[in-house]
Amino acid sequence: MSEEKQNNNQLPTSAIANPSSRTPEYWFEYPVRVQPHHTDYLGVVWHGTYIAWMEEARVECLRSIGIEYADLVVLGCDLPVVELSLRYHRSIQLGMVAVVKTRMAEVTGVRINWDYVIESPNRQELYVTGTVALVALDRERGKVMRQLPASVKDALAKISTSLNK
Secondary structure (H helix, E strand, O other): HHHHHHHHOOOOOOOOOOOOOOOOEEEEEEEEEHHHHEEEOOOOOOHHHHHHHHHHHHOOOOOOOOOOOOHHHHOOEEEOEEEEEEEEEEEOOOOOOOEEEEEEEEOOOOEEEEEEEEEOOOOOOOOEEEEEEEEOOOOOOEEOOOOOOOOOOHHHHHHHHHHHH
């Protein structure tokens, strides 16, 4: 089995341990392989699939720092997307492998901004770049929270501190 195939079968385990070749900052890496249901009738990844991959990467990144979405539900906290921007650089075809890289860019009050890069495993091809903004929402009241729950704030501070060293 090739090294690329071995690495693609493992989910990433840390939001802190994956340096990017593009910048000196650290990114969480989430490998994906294009399956038939990700594509249109020509075998090209459908544009909405990239958004789903970005969310999967973000959820796994949060899990790696101790934030489980199920725990947020128990706390009554939701993190809906309030802003999304994508730039498609190059298409990805059926069967190809890509790496979805994400990092928390900034936390301002209850707004959390994320950056994304989707590229080839060898970093030679850039497919998509994007940003997403989330806002903490009180699930019961359906209103924006005044502040992040303490456990979420502490976990985000941990990643923020680690990434800015």
